[in-house]
């Protein structure tokens with residue numbers, strides 16, 4: 001399976017009025033194709049910053065990023081990003097919020113509408129094609145945001161707390177939805193979450209970050225069969241280990 005995404009010696013400093021703020025200290029991470037990897041860590045440790053660097057929205061201070069062996073510099077169509085706050089266009093109908101992922105690639109309207117309809121069907125959004133974002137539930141908005149990213153066929157999908165603003169029932173539904181889509185497509189997914197339960201339920205591997213300036217403290221392999229039982233002894237054991245690691249880092 002070989003390394004797909006490779007981060008080497010990544011550091012990030014932000015310039016602040018009173019000096020430099022070191023955010024990421026020395027990040028090394030290898031992700032294989034088709035893996036679902038979660039990043040968890042204390043608030044403000046730089047998880048969003050790391051995703052923004054991989055997405056090309058920020059640059060690293062030092063270090064090397066590669067996707068399939070080729071350097072990743074700047075925004076790259078091989079990388080897709082899904083935000084927590086959906087970032088849909090309020091003035092566009094649902095179908096036009098999905099096909100914008102192809103519009104920016106210059107795909108003609110008939111083709112992108114046909115592709116968007118496929119996503120509408122497989123994402124359970126039929127009947128809502130012409131609704132505006134404000135008429136949709138949080139879970140639907142997030143399905144639209146995921147469809148808009150996937151329709152562009154990225155090689156790797158970055159997700160920043162995508163279910164963070166959903167109530168717990170919708171969140172569970174969206175976790176199962178994501179697993180279903182992922183089982184069909186086998187995208188490589190890098191998923192940031194505050195929620196250790198979510199990380200254990202979803203991921204093949206979990207990278208636990210320490211406080212700022214952060215490093216990866218430990219990587220957990222989660223080899224539980226899917227569908228997973230959130231309350232199985234093994235799931236509990238992994239959750240307990242991650243939580244205790246995070247508590248040790250609290251100052």
Ligand SMILES: Nc1ncnc2c1ncn2[C@@H]1O[C@H](COP(=O)(O)OP(=O)(O)OP(=O)(O)O)[C@@H](O)[C@H]1O
Nearest residue numbers: 014015021023041042043044045046047048049050
């Ligand atoms: N553009 C910026 N300029 C200066 N400082 C920034 C900038 N973006 C983020 N920071 C700082 O970098 C640190 C890391 O922020 P980041 O949002 O990456 O953390 P996070 O781990 O995603 O946090 P959370 O889990 O709370 O979302 C924070 O202290 C933040 O204030």
